[in-house]
Amino acid sequence: MRYKSNDDLVAALVRRGTVSTDAVRVAMERVDRASYLPPGSTAEAYADAPVVLKVGASGRASSTISQPTMVALMLEQLDVRPGDRVLEVGTASGYNAALLAHLAGPAGVIVTIEVDVDLARRAADRLAGLRQVHVIAGDGRAGHPDLALYDRIIVTAGSSAVESAWVDQLQPGGRLVLPITGADGSGRCVTFRRTADGLEEVFSVPCGFVPLR
Numbered sequence: 001m002r003y004k005s006n007d008d009l010v011a012a013l014v015r016r017g018t019v020s021t022d023a024v025r026v027a028m029e030r031v032d033r034a035s036y037l038p039p040g041s042t043a044e045a046y047a048d049a050p051v052v053l054k055v056g057a058s059g060r061a062s063s064t065i066s067q068p069t070m071v072a073l074m075l076e077q078l079d080v081r082p083g084d085r086v087l088e089v090g091t092a093s094g095y096n097a098a099l100l101a102h103l104a105g106p107a108g109v110i111v112t113i114e115v116d117v118d119l120a121r122r123a124a125d126r127l128a129g130l131r132q133v134h135v136i137a138g139d140g141r142a143g144h145p146d147l148a149l150y151d152r153i154i155v156t157a158g159s160s161a162v163e164s165a166w167v168d169q170l171q172p173g174g175r176l177v178l179p180i181t182g183a184d185g186s187g188r189c190v191t192f193r194r195t196a197d198g199l200e201e202v203f204s205v206p207c208g209f210v211p212l213r
Ligand code: SAH
Pocket: 062, 063, 064, 065, 066, 089, 090, 091, 092, 093, 094, 095, 096, 097, 113, 114, 115, 116, 119, 138, 139, 140, 141, 156, 157, 210, 211, 212, 213
């Protein structure tokens, strides 16, 4: 299903109950998904489907802008509050980083890491107007200790395991949302809460994602 505008797409997510808070609704209304897609793909911008940004050597997608339903679901789970310090692994288009910036507001800090240097550079250009966003080119499996601890961590590529760096860099009481997937990218998107001595699972839902490299 393709919608006519960004607002129509968000309204559909609200009607379905995928978007359930005003905070996520307002952020998704303010960030026009079309601005994060390559020129010429505006027809796909307002469809509830992922869009491939890059294809890897295997012939499979190595980067996508995620499906709006999945973006909304993960943001509702992440529960970002104004002023939060948030780490995102897998910047890709920068769309989700822009949403995180709106959720955390001007007092927040968003650190987003992308392993593909070319994508990281382009996302940094697109996100330049959002001063609280730091785009880092590198391997997100190590997190970004320089700006830790984080209140929230979101991984937007499929991971076979929870990296210890993410646990170490997460504030007690903080949330970690990530897809735990097999080699084919399918699995479950899991929400954890950081306890004094580890992680506690609070929610999970089936999902598919581009795997981490
Ligand atoms: N959040 C993105 C969608 C992410 S797609 C958006 O809003 O558009 C997954 C991204 O993770 C891809 O761009 C891929 O290059 C990146 N990625 C894969 N392995 C990574 C790693 N080890 N560290 C950081 N980024 C990685």
